[in-house]
Amino acid sequence: MNGARAVLKTLSSGGIDVCFSNPGTSEMHLVAGMVATAEMRNVLCLFEGVxxxxADGYGRMARKPASTLLHLGPGLGNGLANLHNARRAGTPLVNIVGDHATYHGPFDAPLNSDIEAMARTVSKWVRRTEQVADAGRDTAEAIAAARTAVGHLPGGVATLVLPSDVCWSEGGLAAPIPAVASPAVDGHEVERIAKILLGSERCLLLVGGDNMRRSGLTAASRIAEATGADLLAEKSPARHERGAGIPPVDRLPYPGTLPQRAWQERGTSSSPERGPRWRSSPTPANRAP
Incomplete structure (x- = not known):
């Protein structure tokens, strides 16, 4: 199979079945491969930012990666704003950027640019595939990187640069997806946090990330009720589930001096649920995964 087919088969085996694309001539073999198979749905978009x-919204709602297909450095540049949002949200996303054939590099074509440098501003993982035999393996590693949690973020953007001759050349092989370990929770850290919650007169439980879904908010609300802690959410959660049966939670204002002002106001005004509990404190906060 050619390199494009190896990439698509590897994406499919990794559970990625949709690609949001704004392709050009360098990506035609990938587009043709998607047309020829039912394994990948190609959603053509009129602008790279769309x-x-x-893809960012799909990853947040489906809780699995989508892929994007962009044309060279200028196409990547047009899509950077929402790739930035995906990076901040920890959205799993495999971002494929087509490039000129490898042997065109020395001629500095009009659309030639440092794709990797641009991609690094929004990506946790960046790689350029130079040989068709590596196309499947590099795609598999991109999927694993997009799904790997870093700190409190559940995933991120992995950018794979594919020169056009890598895509059209024969000799590609699909590759298995490396195993991705779930983030482990340190039992000692849980005990330490429990002691802080139970032993503090003024304590704030700040939730974010995947904990903004029903299960996380329900658990956080139960902890807050049991310990008397206040409950707030981060300012810009990737996804905030609301509705019947889901505990409501206010969001923290933008980091800086505004949270302190909000804490003071919250501490001097009555809360219908728990009343005044706390004011701003110089004690540093502790973040847990």
Whole structure:
């Protein structure tokens, strides 16, 4: 199979079945491969920012990666804003950027640019595939990187640069996806946090990330009720589930001096649920995964 087919088969085996694309001539073999198979749905977008924004939203709601297909450095540049949002949200996303054939590099074509440098501003993982035999393996590693949690973020953007001759050349092989370990929770850290919650007169439980879904908010609300802690959410959660049966939670204002002002106001005004509990404190906060 050619390199494009190896990439698509590897994406499919990794559970990625949709690609939001704004392709050009360098990506035609990938487009043709998607047309020829039912394994990948190609959603053509008129602007790269729409493609990257759609992939970000898909990843947040489906809780699995989508892929994007962009044309060279200028196409990547047009999609950077929503790739930035995906990076901040920890959205799992495999971002494929087509490039000129490898042997065109020395001629500095009009659309030639440092794709990797641009990609690093929004990506946790960046790689350029130079040989068709590596196309499947590099795609598999991109999927694993996009799904790997870093700190409190559940995933991120992995950018794979594919020169056009890598895609059209024969000799590609699909590759298995490396295993991705779930983030482990340190039992000692849980005990330490429990002691802080139970032993503090003024304590704030700040939730974010995947804990903004029903299960996380329900658990956080139960902890707050049991310990008397206040409950707030981060300012810009990737996804905030609301509705019947889901505990409501206020969001923290933008980091800086505004949270202190909000804490003071919250501490001097009555809360219908728990009343005044706390004011701003110089004690540093502790973040737990």
């Amino acid at each position: 493609a990257t924004g759609a």
